[in-house]
Amino acid sequence: MKHKPVVVGIDGSPAADMAVKWGAMEAAALRSPLHLVSVMTPGESPDQAGHIVYEAVTQARGLEPGIVIDSRIQSGSPSAALVKASCDAAAVVIGSRGLGVLIGGLVGSTGLDLAANSHCPVVVVRPDLGALAGIRVVIGYDGSPASDTALDYGLDYARRHNLPVRVVAAQPTGTELHRITEDELREAVHARGGHDAELIQITGHPAEHILRLSGDANLIVIGARGRGGFAGMLIGSVSQTVLHHADCPVAVIPAAAAGG
Numbered sequence: 001m002k003h004k005p006v007v008v009g010i011d012g013s014p015a016a017d018m019a020v021k022w023g024a025m026e027a028a029a030l031r032s033p034l035h036l037v038s039v040m041t042p043g044e045s046p047d048q049a050g051h052i053v054y055e056a057v058t059q060a061r062g063l064e065p066g067i068v069i070d071s072r073i074q075s076g077s078p079s080a081a082l083v084k085a086s087c088d089a090a091a092v093v094i095g096s097r098g099l100g101v102l103i104g105g106l107v108g109s110t111g112l113d114l115a116a117n118s119h120c121p122v123v124v125v126r127p128d129l130g131a132l133a134g135i136r137v138v139i140g141y142d143g144s145p146a147s148d149t150a151l152d153y154g155l156d157y158a159r160r161h162n163l164p165v166r167v168v169a170a171q172p173t174g175t176e177l178h179r180i181t182e183d184e185l186r187e188a189v190h191a192r193g194g195h196d197a198e199l200i201q202i203t204g205h206p207a208e209h210i211l212r213l214s215g216d217a218n219l220i221v222i223g224a225r226g227r228g229g230f231a232g233m234l235i236g237s238v239s240q241t242v243l244h245h246a247d248c249p250v251a252v253i254p255a256a257a258a259g260g
Contacts, residue, residue, distance in 0.1 A: 015127035018125045079117070083117050122254065138154075139166070141189075215247065
């Protein structure tokens with residue numbers, strides 16, 4: 001059986017180094033190859049790009065000697081290259097800074113483009129996360145196709161890494177639109193084998209509650225755009241807020257990765 005690769009975007013930044021670390025560990029857990037993608041920026045020489053790739057391969061091999069590693073250097077837009085790579089990937093991993101970061105933005109333009117357009121889950125890793133020592137997986141759920149896929153991805157990740165799961169269904173204040181009942185939440189989680197998951201239903205701003213309940217998380221998993229999003233928005237305000245403020249890696253499920 002062929003395992004889809006874990007793809008990591010690299011640019012030599014500290015954030016990319018953390019993305020390589022996360023990606024190598026996940027590739028080993030999945031028994032998948034690790035694909036390292038470097039996109040040459042204007043003015044960057046092939047030698048510089050080659051050095052970035054060499055350092056990333058050396059880092060990954062030192063962390064997980066048993067994984068198969070492939071690397072490539074491309075030109076053009078980082079987001080376009082990684083969106084293309086996402087078509088046959090288990091996940092695409094990037095650092096929250098680097099790869100075309102916007103001034104003042106924790107998550108750069110590449111991260112937001114990927115969260116909107118990737119064909120597989122996108123994992124955004126911050127450069128200051130140290131040992132990645134969280135103890136649970138937190139999944140945001142609102143009944144949308146992307147959040148159903150987030151449940152699948154988060155529960156699978158938790159099983160691979162032997163972590164408990166917390167599923168958060170937060171209802172915005174002052175509206176009954178798209179409210180998830182206790183039975184609906186339990187049925188969605190139990191149908192995927194998550195019988196031991198902690199289920200939390202709460203009223204208030206979804207992003208605030210997901211972040212508050214994720215202080216000890218190893219990974220947060222959310223849909224890029226939920227049922228309450230505005231038409232035409234490819235990535236919603238909840239996922240943007242969580243991406244910018246989470247203290248742990250965040251896996252975002254784009255619409256295309258959920259079949260939508």
